[in-house]
Amino acid sequence: MPAWIPGSYMIRDYARNVVAIRAESDGLDVPLKKLDKSRWRAAPVEKPLTLVAEIYAYDLSVRGAHLDTTHAYFNGPCVFFAVRGQEDRPCEVEIVPPADEAAAEWRVATSMRRKDADPYGFGTFEADDYAELIDHPVEAGHLSIGEFEANGIPHAIAIRGNTRVDMGRLCHDLQTLCERHMALLGVPDGFDRYLFLVHAPGSGYGGLEHRWSSSLVCARDSLPARGDDAVGEAYRTFLGLASHEYFHSWNVKRMKPAAFTPYELSGEAYTGLLWVFEGITSYYDDLALVRSGLITEQSYLELLGRTITRVLRGSGRLRQSVEESSFDAWTKFYKQDANAPNAIVSYYAKGSLVALALDLKLRTETEGRVSLDDVMKACWKRWGGSGEGMPENGFEAVAAEVSGLGLDDFFDASVRGTGELPLEALLHTHGIQYHVRAASGSNDKGGQKLDDSRQRNVWLGATFTATNGKSTFASVMNGGPAELAGIAPGDEPVALDGLQFTSANADSRLKAYRDGDEVELVVFRGDELLTTRIRFAAAPLDTCYLELIDDVELDVESRRMAWLHA
């Protein structure tokens, strides 16, 4: 059984959920020997071998398998065994409806090819080989289903947990988005269907890409209600997620790093290129929203401002490069602890900013002749259908080749280096003004202009979490006032300056202080009461917002148009 699922770079050891396993052949039991955490060997047999396994399925994530009285959802790596040496053979799967009355109305949504199953019915499905078999998540339950065509190719969306959605509008918007992505890199060979599998609980967010489908989790209220025709923040988040996973149909599911060609699922597969496959995907996910007219330029700039803010707020960007972040995804990005903001950078967020910087640099320095779109097209042509993976230096070599520019210094600094990206200057060449300011409080995600009076004067240099009403310090920033006062992650704030201090009142309490003020801070560390003094420092300018510059020269205006409305 696989130790991990493609798209989620962490060892999960799916075989740990095998509760019972046995084998038989020709009516007789066949001994099984467990070889390691994920492999078994059956004694030799003459006739076909049947393996029967009981698997614990109660992980409600896009990477797991979950079965209860309301639905069944699974990813292939959680439940399907590979037959060593026969991974290339075709596979057939029969999915049988539960006998329970509660399941009588269930429908089955999957991109797996149907052999005898009716559309959305139970029955037999087939896949060309094991790699394809585990690339089709399956959802069975009470589903709201919408169908549409994008460039004539059948697409569907199946939603569990929301029956009040405006399906007509959702399908229309997704069609616009999908056709936008198809226009960039063209329709891949064999891309004859696509399914968005959506789970919409009260809250949640996540996604996982596959070749003919994606699994998405989004808050129920982020889907458009009937009669609602605005693109609010929540729906914009959903569209960005769908856009991200759909773009992966090209970038990582078909064009892949050489390290994933083929996927070696027994252990970690190391590559420094996740910033290309996740970061560039993160760049195009929101860019496609503005290019397709689903959101305004202003709304797009707000999203960009927020991404820049996310990167600025972690000093880990000054210690880890995006190439290192990619390589160490298995043990760092996917296993974040309280120190993560000080130690690591996201290959998603910073990777998307490297993509932005590269795109704007190419456009400026080639006078509009070459953009990141052209680099992606050339990469796709080389690695999209060849079956070969992109070598570690492949992306950089193609970018240099397509543009004719010497890009070594840029990639050394932005991909392998930890300096600040030259975004302010590059955005300015495209008629966008870059600003940074102090945050207004812990809920300020950036992206918007705010009066000075609403920005905070001082900061604590720590974040909070609140669980069941109890506040604790989550991350403590290197060199910040809290760290200098000896505060550690997990400490429970008790009193500041003699008054009760919690995550709920922190923003308003801090308004009373100025740079250099020093007061008493009392915390619990475990059950021990600690008293310290904290000296406030000026709030850092770590919050970015972007503005369109009015009255720009014609060439700047046309550069901006070519970028945002290609």
Ligand SMILES: [Zn+2]
């Ligand atoms: Zn992704």
